[in-house]
Amino acid sequence: MKVSDIFLKHFSVEKLKITFSDHIVYSRATGIDNLDQYAFRSQLDEQVGILNRKSIAGNYKFTKYKLKLVSKGRNKIPREISIPTVRDRIALRALCNFLTEIYQDNVGFELPQKIIKKVKIDLNSSQYNACIKLDVANFYPSIKHKELMSRLGRKIRNPAIKSLILSAITSPTVSVSKTSDTLSTRGVPQGLAVSNILAAIYLSNIDKKLNAMHGIKYYRYVDDVLIFCDLSDADKVSESVIRMFSRIGLKIHDPLKVPEKSSIGAISNSFDYLGYKFFGNRVTARIGSVERLKNSLVSIFTSFKYSKQKSEEFLLWRLNLRITGCIYENKSKGWLFFFAEINDESLLHALDNYVNKLVKRFNVNIYPKKFVRAFKELSHRKYETSYIPNFDNYNLDQMKAVLVEYFNLKIETYQDEEIEFEFKKRMSRQVKDLQVDVMDFSYS
Numbered sequence: 067m068k069v070s071d072i073f074l075k076h077f078s079v080e081k082l083k084i085t086f087s088d089h090i091v092y093s094r095a096t097g098i099d100n101l102d103q104y105a106f107r108s109q110l111d112e113q114v115g116i117l118n119r120k121s122i123a124g125n126y127k128f129t130k131y132k133l134k135l136v137s138k139g140r141n142k143i144p145r146e147i148s149i150p151t152v153r154d155r156i157a158l159r160a161l162c163n164f165l166t167e168i169y170q171d172n173v174g175f176e177l178p179q180k181i182i183k184k185v186k187i188d189l190n191s192s193q194y195n196a197c198i199k200l201d202v203a204n205f206y207p208s209i210k211h212k213e214l215m216s217r218l219g220r221k222i223r224n225p226a227i228k229s230l231i232l233s234a235i236t237s238p239t240v241s242v243s244k245t246s247d248t249l250s251t252r253g254v255p256q257g258l259a260v261s262n263i264l265a266a267i268y269l270s271n272i273d274k275k276l277n278a279m280h281g282i283k284y285y286r287y288v289d290d291v292l293i294f295c296d297l298s299d300a301d302k303v304s305e306s307v308i309r310m311f312s313r314i315g316l317k318i319h320d321p322l323k324v325p326e327k328s329s330i331g332a333i334s335n336s337f338d339y340l341g342y343k344f345f346g347n348r349v350t351a352r353i354g355s356v357e358r359l360k361n362s363l364v365s366i367f368t369s370f371k372y373s374k375q376k377s378e379e380f381l382l383w384r385l386n387l388r389i390t391g392c393i394y395e396n397k398s399k400g401w402l403f404f405f406a407e408i409n410d411e412s413l414l415h416a417l418d419n420y421v422n423k424l425v426k427r428f429n430v431n432i433y434p435k436k437f438v439r440a441f442k443e444l445s446h447r448k449y450e451t452s453y454i455p456n457f458d459n460y461n462l463d464q465m466k467a468v469l470v471e472y473f474n475l476k477i478e479t480y481q482d483e484e485i486e487f488e489f490k491k492r493m494s495r496q497v498k499d500l501q502v503d504v505m506d507f508s509y510s
Contacts, residue, residue, distance in 0.1 A: 069168055070224050076164040077121045082114045082156055089159050089259075090152060091487075092494035097151030098132040098243055106152040113153045121157065124226030128154050128237040130247060131255055148239040148255035158234060158259040165263045168221055173266045178340045181285055182407040185292065185339065186349060188283050194294035197337050198304050201327040203317045205289035206265060207253035210315045211235060214254070214268050234260060262288070272310050285339075291318075292339050300330045342407065350410035359401050360420060362499075363388060367428045380472045382432040387496060389421070390440040393456040394493055398448070400500045402440055414438045457493050465489040 067075075075081060086106075096102050106113060120126035131148035138145055150158060166173075188194065202208075215232060222228055236249040254264050265288065276284040276293075282303055283294040295303050308318045319327035331337065336345035341355040366388060370381040391400020414437040421434050435453065443451040460468070465485055469475040473492055477485060 069222055070227070072167055073164050073224065073227050074122065076160045076167075077118055079114055079118045082117060082160060083110065085159050085163070086110065086114070086152075086156050090155050092491045093155075094495070095149055095155075096132075097149050097154065098130050098240070099151050101152055103152055114156070117153055117157055121230055122226060124229040126157065126230055126233065128157070128233045130237055130243050131239040131258075133239050133241045134257070145256065146239065147257035150258060155259065157230070161230065161234065162259040162263055164227075165260065165267070169263070169267060169270075173263065173270050175262070175266065176287075178287055179404060179406045181287055182340060182342050182349075185285060185344075186407060188294055189333070189344065194283060194296065195333050196295050196297040196300040197329075197331055197333045197335070198291075198293040198295065198300055198307075198321070199329045199337060199339065200291040200293070200304070200307060200321070201319045202289035202291070202311065203319055203327075205316065206256045206261065208316050209254045209265065209268050210252060213314050214264060217267055217270070231260075231264075234258070235264070268314070272314070275310065276307065287340055290340060294333065297332060304328075304330055342405070348410060350408050350413055351405050355405070356413070356417075359417070363421060363424060367424050367430075370430070371428060375474070377472075377474075378430055378432055381430060382434060383472045384496070385421070385432070386435045387455070388500065389435050389437055390454045391444075391500060392454060392497065393449075393458060394497050396458060399497050402437065402444055406441075406444060411438065411441075414441050460489070462486070468492075 076085075091103050091107070093103060117126065129151045131150055131154075134147040134149050135144040136147055211232070214235070215228065218228065218231060222231075235254050236251070237255075238247045238250055239255055240247055254261050254268075269286070273284075273286060276282070276286075281295060281299060285292040291307070293303060293307065304321055308320065311318050321328040321330045329337070334346070336343060338344070338352050341352050343350050343352045363385070366381065366384050370376060370378075388400070389402075391398065391403045393399070417437040421437075425432060425434065440453060443453045448454065449456070462482060462485060466477060469477055469485065469488055469492070475488065477488075480488070
């Protein structure tokens with residue numbers, strides 16, 4: 067199928083409506099126009115018609131994005147996230163699906179735990195003795211538009227499609243819209259459905275070169291680079307990679323000048339990657355990753371403490387969901403799924419003990435599930451176990467039970483479609499909370 071035909075497929079009125087119902091209808095986020103998905107639903111036909119017509123004609127313009135600041139911790143500059151309007155979110159998701167399809171043979175997206183699995187295999191092979199960790203400074207804001215559009219132009223020649231992509235990346239991100247706001251001249255906004263595929267395309271040539279380089283093993287997840295090689299070649303390899311990134315406008319922190327950001331060392335030393343910590347044969351979660359989980363567990367108990375209803379049933383349900391994670395929309399969600407490649411059972415026991423202490427501290431009569439058992443179920447029978455909920459398999463009666471028992475909904479007059487909608491809306495919110503525990507390493 068031609069590139070233009072694939073674009074027309076994803077931007078057809080029917081497909082755009084499906085994109086809205088599959089990805090956006092349950093979200094609470096609003097853009098600079100403050101139009102939420104509920105108000106948008108009443109205008110769906112009109113709005114999708116405009117999006118379809120203007121995108122194909124090449125004159126669709128994205129509205130300014132609303133700025134959201136996300137804390138990265140004490141003494142760190144917050145991450146700037148761009149929130150699009152509902153209609154723009156449909157366009158961006160459709161654009162992401164289109165780019166993913168046409169670049170499926172050139173760009174790969176691997177889950178962090180899949181990358182970690184490969185890292186473990188290479189560590190055990192004893193083929194390499196040096197580890198290079200490189201950190202790209204301000205990755206998304208540094209992407210050059212001209213370079214990106216040139217790379218896209220090798221596959222995409224239709225000016226209407228290129229115009230749509232350029233509008234997506236040049237639309238400014240603002241707190242309050244002003245007439246003096248100007249288009250962005252560099253960078254890809256973070257938080258958009260299309261951000262990660264564009265960033266991957268931008269780095270595809272470097273990925274190809276380094277994956278083919280003899281004597282090294284190269285891994286990259288967004289802006290985190292890990293390389294295994296021989297210690298005698300490490301300095302030379304590091305310098306070569308830094309030069310490659312520099313040629314396309316990306317600055318990597320020099321391991322010699324900024325060792326707290328990038329580093330070179332013997333593979334026998336401990337090192338961190340994607341929230342994991344490697345030390346000899348031990349693979350565990352980094353302290354910061356564990357602390358983030360603990361904080362989220364405390365927040366569940368704190369919410370219970372200050373809630374008006376003080377439902378221990380809802381507390382237990384939320385706590386169990388945080389412990390086990392879940393399967394939702396055909397994806398595994400939660401802390402344990404992300405850290406599925408650890409082999410540190412002592413950490414799991416420590417987490418179970420921590421939960422028991424919280425139960426005692428908040429004086430509640432509940433018996434939560436266990437991290438230890440959930441990890442074993444996840445490792446051996448992820449899709450067969452009932453210990454880890456699979457919300458995709460819930461029937462109407464199970465949905466009703468959740469809505470009544472845990473969310474106190476009066477559903478006597480609800481139609482089946484309304485029950486399904488309310489269930490998915492609430493599950494989407496709960497699953498979004500699960501992703502906060504691993505947000506630094508997750509694609510949006």
